[in-house]
Amino acid sequence: MRAILDIVLILLQLYVYVVLASVVYSYLIAxxxxxRRNAMVVAIGDALYRLTEPVYAPIRRRLPSFGALDFTPFIVILLVMLIERVIVYYIYPNVF
Structure with a gap:
């Protein structure tokens, strides 16, 4: 069971890196x-969009509009950190 929790923690950390890459990508485009004429740039952007948008969309629907500012990646990173802490402090020590 600990191995599964370790894999989940690794995947959560990788997702944080994907979110950060998405933020950097959006700034580079902006x-x-x-x-965006380069095929490789479009492929990377599409991959980042497909990985992040299923998580971003429900959060964006609930957040108020801040104009050009998008706080969704910040919220996602905070949620991932919360999930990691819950796993490390409450679930992981109780697994035999």
């Missing part, structure tokens, strides 16, 4: 540092 400031015209990378071009």
């Amino acid at each position: 400031f015209n540092i990378i071009s």
Whole structure:
């Protein structure tokens, strides 16, 4: 059981990295540092969108509009950190 919890913790940490990559990607696109005409850039953007949007969409529906600011990645990272803490402090010590 501990091995499964370790895998879950690793996957949660990897998802945080995906969220951070998505944020960096959006800034690079917004400031015209990378071009959306490049096929590789489009493929990376599509992959990041497909990995993050299923989690972002329900949170965006519940958050009020802040104009151009998107706090969704920040909320997702906080939720992932909360889930990690619950696993580490409450579930992991009780597994024999």
